Amino acid sequence: MTPVYTVAQMRAWEDAAVATGGSYAALMENAGARAAADLFSRFETAQRLLVLCGKGNNGGDGLVLARHWAEAGWPAAVCLLLGENLSPLSAANLANLPPSVQQLPPERLPESDVVVDAVFGTGYSGELPAAVAALMRQINRQSGCNVALDMPSGINSDHGHIAADSFCAQITYAFQAFKPAHKLPEVQAYCGDIVCLDIA
Numbered sequence: 001m002t003p004v005y006t007v008a009q010m011r012a013w014e015d016a017a018v019a020t021g022g023s024y025a026a027l028m029e030n031a032g033a034r035a036a037a038d039l040f041s042r043f044e045t046a047q048r049l050l051v052l053c054g055k056g057n058n059g060g061d062g063l064v065l066a067r068h069w070a071e072a073g074w075p076a077a078v079c080l081l082l083g084e085n086l087s088p089l090s091a092a093n094l095a096n097l098p099p100s101v102q103q104l105p106p107e108r109l110p111e112s113d114v115v116v117d118a119v120f121g122t123g124y125s126g127e128l129p130a131a132v133a134a135l136m137r138q139i140n141r142q143s144g145c146n147v148a149l150d151m152p153s154g155i156n157s158d159h160g161h162i163a164a165d166s167f168c169a170q171i172t173y174a175f176q177a178f179k180p181a182h183k184l185p186e187v188q189a190y191c192g193d194i195v196c197l198d199i200a
């Protein structure tokens, strides 16, 4: 049975995986690559991807996903919503993006078939910054396929507080374990299908 891990338990699991021979970089690679692989299995033709990234490691998962998308020959763009001062793992994955992945400012985002929310994951709490909330409001009205990595941005993984204008997904990829918020019906309405991916 898939376990449910609090944020602290998830961090302990990551630390243990690294202590037994893994690496944080490999966990991030597996998260982004396996989310991409699941998405590829859902579409028969190339889809235009837009990945919205924050500064933390959730954004790094999104950058890995964008790289795999582009390597499959499918069009991909990323937007660094909170600037370029990224976590070290995310910065490494930004540097690894192939030139075919467009990097766009938030005010010039294209129509996309698949929008991936990699703004906030388990490191999030509180309310959304005003600019993020405004963009989420706009994207939540669009008709594309919305995908959240680990948790829709705006939702606290431990206790499930739902901020105004939280991202509304059709698919949420939970990494390694469900988080307590995934089990709450009011949060499930923002997650859509919740698919847990092994990232070991």
Ligand SMILES: NC(=O)C1=CN([C@@H]2O[C@H](COP(=O)(O)OP(=O)(O)OC[C@H]3O[C@@H](n4cnc5c(N)ncnc54)[C@H](OP(=O)(O)O)[C@@H]3O)[C@@H](O)[C@H]2O)[C@@H](O)CC1
Residues within 6 Å of the ligand: 014, 024, 025, 027, 028, 029, 031, 054, 055, 056, 057, 058, 059, 060, 061, 087, 119, 120, 121, 122, 123, 124, 125, 126, 127, 128, 129, 149, 150, 151, 175, 199
């Ligand atoms: N650890 C690993 O190796 C792996 C982790 N993985 C992935 O990483 C995710 C966790 O990553 P994470 O811990 O970096 O946190 P994340 O959710 O990206 O956000 C942190 C940023 O958000 C900010 N912030 C928070 N609240 C805010 C607010 N209200 N308004 C504004 N800002 C706010 C916060 O700012 P700060 O509080 O530091 O100022 C910080 O900059 C996890 O869900 C999974 O997807 C996988 O790749 C597997 C390997």
Ligand SMILES: [K+]
Residues within 6 Å of the ligand: 058, 117, 118, 119, 120, 121, 148, 149, 150, 151, 152, 153
């Ligand atoms: K997210």
